[in-house]
Amino acid sequence: MTILSKTLDFSNLGQVSLRMGDNDAQHRWGGQLHHGVTGNPVRQLQAALVAVGTLNATDGAFGHDTETALKRFQWYGDHMDYRLKLAPGTVPASGMIVPYSMSATGVRGVCGQALAAELIAWRGGNFVTTTPLVRLNVAGLSNVEPSDTFTTLSYPSAQNNEILVHGDFAEVVSSTMDDEAKRAKVILDINQAFRVAGIQPSGAVVPPAKKSQHLVGHAVDLNIVDGETTNTAAMFKNGTETDAADTFIEAVKKSMRWGGDFSPADPVHFDDYLDPTGEDYGMNYFFAQHCFHAMHPMRLVT
Numbered sequence: 642m643t644i645l646s647k648t649l650d651f652s653n654l655g656q657v658s659l660r661m662g663d664n665d666a667q668h669r670w671g672g673q674l675h676h677g678v679t680g681n682p683v684r685q686l687q688a689a690l691v692a693v694g695t696l697n698a699t700d701g702a703f704g705h706d707t708e709t710a711l712k713r714f715q716w717y718g719d720h721m722d723y724r725l726k727l728a729p730g731t732v733p734a735s736g737m738i739v740p741y742s743m744s745a746t747g748v749r750g751v752c753g754q755a756l757a758a759e760l761i762a763w764r765g766g767n768f769v770t771t772t773p774l775v776r777l778n779v780a781g782l783s784n785v786e787p788s789d790t791f792t793t794l795s796y797p798s799a800q801n802n803e804i805l806v807h808g809d810f811a812e813v814v815s816s817t818m819d820d821e822a823k824r825a826k827v828i829l830d831i832n833q834a835f836r837v838a839g840i841q842p843s844g845a846v847v848p849p850a851k852k853s854q855h856l857v858g859h860a861v862d863l864n865i866v867d868g869e870t871t872n873t874a875a876m877f878k879n880g881t882e883t884d885a886a887d888t889f890i891e892a893v894k895k896s897m898r899w900g901g902d903f904s905p906a907d908p909v910h911f912d913d914y915l916d917p918t919g920e921d922y923g924m925n926y927f928f929a930q931h932c933f934h935a936m937h938p939m940r941l942v943t
């Protein structure tokens with residue numbers, strides 16, 4: 642038997658867990674009708690989700706959008722170790738990145754008392770969810786550089802020599818890729834990294850896959866430069882690439898995918914493959930794309 646006070650609000654959910662199908666106007670909360678109890682907990686939950694940046698609007702009815710927004714917040718808490726702190730009345734673009742950890746809740750799309758308390762604490766501290774992307778300064782790497790034609794995506798905080806990639810992939814670029822390039826004595830000329838959805842890349846060898854690894858910051862396109870020779874896509878196609886290029890590719894393929902193995906082949910492409918059908922891809926896609934458009938600041942990784 643669920644215990645409810647006569648008035649129920651989001652900050653005092655008691656033993657009720659808000660879920661899909663709940664509706665303030667119908668007095669349905671925790672999957673049951675509660676006549677004689679008043680309140681707008683669904684609307685208040687939605688307002689909190691809007692405030693933390695995972696939902697667009699409130700309507701008092703817990704449907705798919707609210708469930709998705711709640712799952713985004715739960716996923717964020719389970720996967721991210723920083724968030725943005727805003728000065729009151731300011732936009733995320735001027736926010737400050739601060740460390741954060743939330744005890745794991747699982748991504749269930751149901752809001753109980755503990756999660757409600759967490760959301761209220763976020764609102765109280767003016768915290769919002771933010772991007773998994775980072776600015777990787779490749780000037781700090783020995784064998785990776787932006788190509789002459791590399792253009793930094795129009796992004797206020799991005800500087801020369803910085804590429805935008807997922808935080809996890811930044812480690813792959815700065816460890817595996819740079820190390821193996823050093824070993825093979827080649828230079829990696831980066832042409833493209835994170836890609837904004839809906840924008841056609843210039844000079845792409847193949848049309849971008851709908852669920853490209855670039856859209857979640859888990860891929861780079863690059864030319865392998867071996868001394869005076871730049872290994873182009875055409876050279877791989879003809880089998881005239883240099884031995885050092887082959888050495889590099891064989892080495893990184895132990896833990897990465899090379900586009901030269903794709904059909905059709907895309908020899909400039911390297912990624913560490915986030916399964917596009919999985920939950921992590923969808924969540925990273927949302928936060929990376931959404932926060933890019935909202936111009937969130939990004940952590941600098943060197």
Ligand SMILES: [Zn+2]
Pocket residue numbers: 855860861862900909910911
């Ligand atoms: Zn690519």
